[in-house]
Amino acid sequence: MRLVTVQTEQGPRACAAWQGRYIDLNAADSSLPSSVKALLALGHEGLKRAQLALATPKITYDPANARLLAPVPDPQKIICMGLNYRDHAAESNMAIPDEPVLFSKYASALIGHGETIRLPSVSNEVDFEAELVFVIGKRGRDIPQSEAMSYVGGYAVGHDVSARDWQLNKPGKQWMAGKTFDTFAPIGPELVTSDEVADPHNLRIQLRLNGQTMQDSNTSQFIFRIDEAIAYISQIFTLEPGDLVFTGTPPGVGMARKPQVWLKPGDVAEVEIDGLGVLRNPVA
Ligand code: MN
Numbered sequence: 001m002r003l004v005t006v007q008t009e010q011g012p013r014a015c016a017a018w019q020g021r022y023i024d025l026n027a028a029d030s031s032l033p034s035s036v037k038a039l040l041a042l043g044h045e046g047l048k049r050a051q052l053a054l055a056t057p058k059i060t061y062d063p064a065n066a067r068l069l070a071p072v073p074d075p076q077k078i079i080c081m082g083l084n085y086r087d088h089a090a091e092s093n094m095a096i097p098d099e100p101v102l103f104s105k106y107a108s109a110l111i112g113h114g115e116t117i118r119l120p121s122v123s124n125e126v127d128f129e130a131e132l133v134f135v136i137g138k139r140g141r142d143i144p145q146s147e148a149m150s151y152v153g154g155y156a157v158g159h160d161v162s163a164r165d166w167q168l169n170k171p172g173k174q175w176m177a178g179k180t181f182d183t184f185a186p187i188g189p190e191l192v193t194s195d196e197v198a199d200p201h202n203l204r205i206q207l208r209l210n211g212q213t214m215q216d217s218n219t220s221q222f223i224f225r226i227d228e229a230i231a232y233i234s235q236i237f238t239l240e241p242g243d244l245v246f247t248g249t250p251p252g253v254g255m256a257r258k259p260q261v262w263l264k265p266g267d268v269a270e271v272e273i274d275g276l277g278v279l280r281n282p283v284a
């Protein structure tokens with residue numbers, strides 16, 4: 001199933017993308033929740049009921065006019081992995097890490113497909129990073145690597161927008177500050193449930209800036225695979241349904257180019273991942 005969150009006059013509504021429409025799941029079956037996070041928490045049973053509800057739509061939205069939020073606009077946690085593609089670690093002049101590099105963003109940074117990335121006036125070096133995002137589908141702590149993939153509820157296209165001057169040139173190299181300005185976490189358009197993604201470790205991932213390809217790689221280049229990441233992260237804290245995990249970016253970011261390329265007003269950034277869709281955001 002392909003899940004979206006549509007912003008409506010009644011607030012955010014969980015919908016399924018189905019036959020060219022967004023179908024409001026709670027309107028179709030009042031026993032279903034109106035948030036994607038709560039739907040994920042119901043597990044396979046909830047998704048089965050959501051699938052059945054598609055046969056009796058009551059409220060639907062036209063994708064051409066609908067305003068999308070991030071598929072999960074209200075996660076408890078947004079966890080990000082840095083330096084998770086071998087070639088990107090090399091272009092950043094950083095050693096290949098022997099454990100995952102973690103940082104975080106806040107939900108205040110989330111925007112959906114079509115929403116505007118706002119360049120902060122206090123940064124002159126805002127960069128782009130195409131990323132696969134996986135979404136936690138069930139609660140877990142100290143999850144064994146062998147069981148970890150069963151904790152993934154789905155996948156989405158993500159963009160880890162990064163202010164390099166704040167990330168790297170402040171005392172103590174403050175990754176959090178550089179990574180979580182408002183609008184710096186576009187995700188979408190859809191959350192594609194795990195059953196529809198045959199192999200998340202073999203997906204082509206690309207970023208185009210104003211139509212020009214800047215990044216073009218494959219998730220087969222991960223240093224830490226998703227199951228390793230879940231086992232590692234869940235040693236630290238409990239993972240909850242709806243938690244979002246950014247999995248790092250491949251080579252080709254603006255910082256590593258000669259001359260360097262920074263986002264500027266009027267740009268359009270597109271991230272595309274095989275089978276998951278295209279996430280497009282203007283820059284202002
Ligand atoms: Mn990143």
